[in-house]
Amino acid sequence: MSDRNNKIPYDEDNYTHNINRNNERMLDRRGFMKTLAGAAGVFAVSTLPWGAVAAKELMGLGDKEYPHQKIADVKDVKVGDSVKFHFPSEHDSAILIRLSENKYVAYQNACTHLRCPVYWVKDEQEMICPCHHGKFDASTGAPTAGPPRRPLPGIEVEVKDEAIYAVRVKRYEA
Amino acid sequence: MKRSYVGVILLAAILMMNIVFTQLVVHQYYYENYGVTLLYAGLNVLLFPVALFIYKKEKNKGGSKGYEERNLS
Numbered sequence: 001m002s003d004r005n006n007k008i009p010y011d012e013d014n015y016t017h018n019i020n021r022n023n024e025r026m027l028d029r030r031g032f033m034k035t036l037a038g039a040a041g042v043f044a045v046s047t048l049p050w051g052a053v054a055a056k057e058l059m060g061l062g063d064k065e066y067p068h069q070k071i072a073d074v075k076d077v078k079v080g081d082s083v084k085f086h087f088p089s090e091h092d093s094a095i096l097i098r099l100s101e102n103k104y105v106a107y108q109n110a111c112t113h114l115r116c117p118v119y120w121v122k123d124e125q126e127m128i129c130p131c132h133h134g135k136f137d138a139s140t141g142a143p144t145a146g147p148p149r150r151p152l153p154g155i156e157v158e159v160k161d162e163a164i165y166a167v168r169v170k171r172y173e174a
Numbered sequence: 175m176k177r178s179y180v181g182v183i184l185l186a187a188i189l190m191m192n193i194v195f196t197q198l199v200v201h202q203y204y205y206e207n208y209g210v211t212l213l214y215a216g217l218n219v220l221l222f223p224v225a226l227f228i229y230k231k232e233k234n235k236g237g238s239k240g241y242e243e244r245n246l247s
Contacts, residue, residue: 036225040226047215
């Protein structure tokens with residue numbers, strides 16, 4: 001019984017191992033060169049999207065101006081207070097902080113760590129993300145403590161006719 | 175059988191340049207040098223026809239007969 005696996009099956013018409021491969025899967029010199037040329041094509045195609053977005057940036061389409069949106073009236077926002085709003089779309093929550101009499105800053109307040117909403121703590125003069133205690137500097141949006149490493153995206157604001165308007169999202173600068 | 179490795183070496187060099195250019199494209203994009211990004215992306219695209227040209231020129235060198243001819247009879 002020990003050699004039952006060693007027996008050579010007797011010669012018969014063989015329907016399962018009758019494929020003559022004839023070296024067709026062999027990788028010869030020409031096949032290898034064909035692979036290399038194909039890989040060059042893959043690299044060429046894969047850089048096209050990068051070129052496209054770079055061209056888009058060069059043409060200035062990245063710095064798009066959104067329709068101005070009124071955030072609040074000046075009289076409703078005291079110095080040191082904050083207002084929540086949404087800009088540029090209704091799904092992008094943002095926060096406006098009045099730092100001094102004439103200085104307003106606004107940021108999209110999704111934390112750059114895991115997108116928890118960042119809020120303004122007036123007593124500590126800091127923006128704090130409650131999820132992992134990330135902190136942001138209110139005047140620049142730069143992260144000062146905790147897990148986030150990138151600044152909050154800033155929003156340009158404009159004061160016109162005793163009201164505060166959101167104008168555009170600032171260019172992201174790492 | 176005579177061997178010709180010129181095509182293989184040239185194509186390998188082109189593939190190496192492809193890898194380098196792709197890396198440069200990504201880096202220069204994040205450094206916001208968009209003109210340089212476009213330049214490298216263009217070079218990367220141009221390398222493909224060059225590779226095809228080398229392949230077409232070199233595929234029948236080396237052995238006396240091509241693979242198809244060898245296996246015809």
